[in-house]
Amino acid sequence: MTAKQIVKLVLTGSLSPVDVVETYLDRAKKLNPKINAFITIAEEHARRSAEELEKRLKKGFPGKLIGVPIAVKDVISTKGIETTCASKILKGYVPPYDATVIRRLKAEGAIIIGKTNMDEFAMGSSTELSAYGPTRNPWNLERVVGGSSGGSGAAVAARMAPIALGSDTGGSIRCPASFCNIVGLKPTYGTVSRYGLISYACSLEQIGPMTVDVNDCALLMEVITGKDCFDSTMIDYKFKWTPREVKGLRMAVPKEFFGEGTDERVANRVWDIIKLLESHGAIYEEISFPLARYVLACYYIIAMSEASSNLARYDGVRYGPPCDLSLPWYDSYSKIRGEGFGIEVKRRIILGCFALSAGYYGRYYLKALKLRTMIRNHVLSILKSFDVIVTPTTPFPPFKIGERVEDPLALYMADVDTVVANLAGVPAISVPAGFIDGLPVGAQFMANHCCEDLLLTVAKCIQDETNFHTKVSKEVRL
């Protein structure tokens, strides 16, 4: 069932919010041991919210998402519900405040059903790097689900929640969306408030929707976008979408993202989609993106540098295991951080500190910032002559759990197609593009700043023509 359908049924009185919540809670509780999509299933909170919504309905104050359960990535602060970022260091941390997006969701009648698994502090592309164990791909339990918003992707793919929120720093919404056969949108930087989103790399990340259906994606965007005085990096923007035809749509196809390093079968699926859109009147042109070879280096230097500073606050004094009073504070900090962070988080903090340190700042961080400006300018110049840029979402289909986890560089390669949108701040969407040996593949579309409506139009056309989104894995049948 889509969120839209739930809202309709609740408004007509055919379903009560309590019925909806119980149904999804039941699925979530039964499937979670198998999938590990949720770190926390917020049973009590969800039930209480549903009951309150029934009262609200009687008073006649519905909302755009009335009675719709939503899975929320565990990187987004939820008042009264433990928020761990999949890290040991935040175990037991219960935020005393709601993120702005959560406040907006609640105001529109959505019900938080649980907090989803992820790579620790959103650092990863497979949701294997969680202190709570990996999330398994509903399409193949031996495979990764993508990351870092893997729990949200899996929850939606397994229909444990109709919709979910993820966060995307370098592809963290789109990668799991593509691995899960769902829609995932990373909005334009500055259109969704980051207040309450636990920072990994603040200049790159945005919260965004992960849904089965394109219409739900739009519905969720309507609720979560819009200015917030708590986030200074926001722009004036109000999301609005009216579906239209793709006729005349100009698509740029950068060949670097289809060539070496990209699984040919993945490239073919994306080409199928391009051809499909062409058959509806869109036109495409192959172009060159010579900066492609620098995007990962640029992205990782910036992300790690910001992370090294953002994660400094986890010192064991106010979160994490209690500090050792017998040690001087300095040593106690080291001990707690050493034990509380996972290996990848530590790696990124150390590399980030290095990139920012005196003598290296100019060579790494500053250079990465300059490169970022070049990449952004290049993307924007392409988007002067084209409406969208099409690439695979990831260069390969879901890989086996454990296959790449020992080799960080191989893992980082999963982000090669997605980081461009974060560096340029432009919106990007991953749309189901079919299957390879039963494993989902996604096509990615980027558009100019604030052109989310265009991306949804493209996605809607693909959805209507392919119906990939209606397919559900056998594994999650109850």
Place this chain on the structure above:
Amino acid sequence: MSDIKVKIGLECHCQMTSLKTKLFCRCPADYRGKPPNTNVCPTCLGLPGSLPYLNRRAVEEAIKVALALNCKINRRMVFYRKNYFYPDLSKNFQISQYDYPLAVDGQVTINVNGTDKVIRIKRVHIEEDPGRIVYKGSIESSPYTLVDYNRMGIALLEVVTEPDMETPTEAKAFLQELRSILEHLDVSDGSLEGSMRCDANISIEGGSRVEIKNITSFKEVERALSYEIIRQRNLLRRGVQVKRETRHWDEVRRVTVALRAKEEEMDYRYFPEPDLVPIEIADEMIKKIKEQLPELPATRRIRLVKQYGLTEYEARVLTSDKHLADFFEKLVSIHGNPKIDCNLVINELLRLLNEKNIGVRDLKFTPLEVSELLRMVDEGTISWKSAKYVLRKMVETGEHPRKIVEIEGIRRIASIEEIEKYVDMVFEKYREDVEEALREPKVVHKLVGEVLKETKMLADPKITFQIVSKRIEKLRELKK
């Protein structure tokens, strides 16, 4: 030894106490006296996911200061993160400024012993105050450290000078002038505890630059610098090289102590704060603020000299403290005798304030009561000398001057008849002295003194002298 050149530079941290809220959240800026960790929110606590959002008023206030310090204001200002671990920092980084600070290249003129001197200002920037570390007992005996984040995120203004000062006295004069400027601008109230702190760097010819941190009030600066100069001179005299290092001012023991090497070699890994956008400062805004700048100490001094006929020195003393100058001007407006009013304020009142270690605003009376006091002197009800005594009582008790005079029975004795009674008494008591006075005019003064003592110093000395002199003159003529 004393002609060895000393160079002193200062880094002053002033809280913008007139702001209503903190720098990056909307918690009240007035944190003093609140129970620990109650004046906080997700942002100043640095809770996961919280973001800073700038208090724009702070930028306007800081621009006022930068203009008053004759600085060039950058049209584009950027906040940076200064990364270091310390328990009083809720995020383990401080939002501060680095490249593109608010303003650069200013100057302030100070005056020491009547000579003007220009101190150059290197930069002025805005940053957030850390929380406060609280020890149970003393640092040494405390089994643990407590942190109070009520102060975390208070807007600070950092003013950095070039090393243009050569003596601790000059440093003190600079800080006094800075404080007065901030008070004239109504940006910072220097009388609040911990509202103005500073670090100093000092180098003596032939040695390296030494930084002194943790000088928690402007008053301590002179002390810390004097200690450090003596320490460095002693080292040089013994032929020991002065190391480049950071030292800590121990207020209790009144010595500077070397910090551990680890903290010395700190790399702050500055980078632009990604959660805040660069602030564009429009010419229009600067123009508007400039037009609304209030009178500053330097111009006020000139006006005080012109308007009231004060000396340069008097004007300087008054304007070293905005509230003292305000008090004086209010007093003149009521009482209307600038010379006498100024004398009372800068000599009598200021001495009492220093003695009691309080500020003008701590007084429990206003210029109106002081004008009443002076009126009693004018009327001849009390002597100048008694007035000083009454003023002291006013400072101590806050009572109205007329009431003090009444209760304590203080009244000037000016009637000739009354004084003559006392003169009779004294002449009877000190016959020998009277005899001597006939031959030796100097002894007259002794007799006058005795009469004054008898009247408990209430008699008018001038009239008493006249009466005593006349008596002696008469006696002398009689003898002839």
